[in-house]
Amino acid sequence: MEQKKIYNQKKISKDYAQRDYLSEAEIQIIEDLKQFLPKFNMLDMGVGGGRTTGYFLPMVNSYIGADYAPNMIAECRKKYRNKKIFEVVDVRNMSKFSDNMFDFILFSYNGIDSFDLKDRETALGEIKRVLKNEGLFCFSSHNINWTGLYNLFKFKNIYEKLVFKSDQRKSKFLESIVKLISFFKAILINIKLDIQNKSFNIKFHIDQLKEAGYGNLIDNSLNGKAKIFYISFKSQIRQLKKFGFKNISAYSINGIKTEDENELNKGGWIYYLCQIEK
Numbered sequence: 001m002e003q004k005k006i007y008n009q010k011k012i013s014k015d016y017a018q019r020d021y022l023s024e025a026e027i028q029i030i031e032d033l034k035q036f037l038p039k040f041n042m043l044d045m046g047v048g049g050g051r052t053t054g055y056f057l058p059m060v061n062s063y064i065g066a067d068y069a070p071n072m073i074a075e076c077r078k079k080y081r082n083k084k085i086f087e088v089v090d091v092r093n094m095s096k097f098s099d100n101m102f103d104f105i106l107f108s109y110n111g112i113d114s115f116d117l118k119d120r121e122t123a124l125g126e127i128k129r130v131l132k133n134e135g136l137f138c139f140s141s142h143n144i145n146w147t148g149l150y151n152l153f154k155f156k157n158i159y160e161k162l163v164f165k166s167d168q169r170k171s172k173f174l175e176s177i178v179k180l181i182s183f184f185k186a187i188l189i190n191i192k193l194d195i196q197n198k199s200f201n202i203k204f205h206i207d208q209l210k211e212a213g214y215g216n217l218i219d220n221s222l223n224g225k226a227k228i229f230y231i232s233f234k235s236q237i238r239q240l241k242k243f244g245f246k247n248i249s250a251y252s253i254n255g256i257k258t259e260d261e262n263e264l265n266k267g268g269w270i271y272y273l274c275q276i277e278k
């Protein structure tokens with residue numbers, strides 16, 4: 001299914017609108033940017049249900065939250081009772097925004113991984129265009145070298161997640177039924193993931209992507225319906241440099257700013273903060 005349709009589902013947008021936390025990395029990045037934020041005209045791209053809005057809106061000079069899913073934007077407008085600062089925009093075509101308009105663009109929680117390499121490059125080109133020279137771009141992206149990646153595909157983990165999700169058990173009998181259904185569901189999901197990824201040896205498939213440095217993977221997130229772009233730290237740095245980004249910092253899932261891949265690979269995502277040179 002096309003990712004936009006998935007994100008635009010009412011159930012999904014409502015779920016995102018309930019989120020209000022920040023990740024460890026985001027807390028650290030805000031701390032590192034604290035002194036500059038009051039001067040920034042900010043674009044919060046892929047804003048989803050406005051998880052980050054409540055934190056950045058009071059801190060920056062001006063704020064626009066954008067998303068290509070109209071239902072996400074509808075949720076943001078409702079949540080913040082503000083129609084003016086939220087717009088339906090696709091990062092791959094930001095013609096609504098003029099060149100050199102923003103000091104800071106955030107694309108949090110891996111929105112940039114929603115499409116393939118070609119579209120990712122289009123998005124980076126657009127981000128570069130609407131950023132002022134020396135403007136900052138911060139985003140997170142799925143990490144192909146995450147030490148726990150293969151676990152997402154293991155039968156045991158899929159089964160346990162299903163049992164945990166349906167934790168509304170009322171009796172021992174119901175519990176056994178849930179376990180039985182989850183068992184068969186997990187088998188089906190396992191087979192489906194193999195078929196969707198066109199590989200009956202997921203470990204080998206992941207190893208191939210690791211060797212390439214990036215690639216798409218259907219990893220059972222978004223109900224196993226979406227292709228997610230995964231990229232290694234080194235390949236991401238190379239891609240950013242190709243587009244003219246410099247002063248690139250990476251933050252691990254624990255909020256540690258580092259180039260140590262052992263630390264970065266502890267997490268399924270890596271946060272990047274970089275500056276454009278035009």
Ligand SMILES: C[S@@+](CC[C@H](N)C(=O)[O-])C[C@H]1O[C@@H](n2cnc3c(N)ncnc32)[C@H](O)[C@@H]1O
Nearest residue numbers: 007046047048051067068069090091109111114
């Ligand atoms: C995983 S959600 C994260 C939402 C929000 N940033 C958060 O942290 O809670 C990714 C968001 O990116 C948006 N997105 C994906 N591709 C996009 C695109 N091409 N243009 C604009 N938004 C996009 C999705 O609609 C979704 O709201």
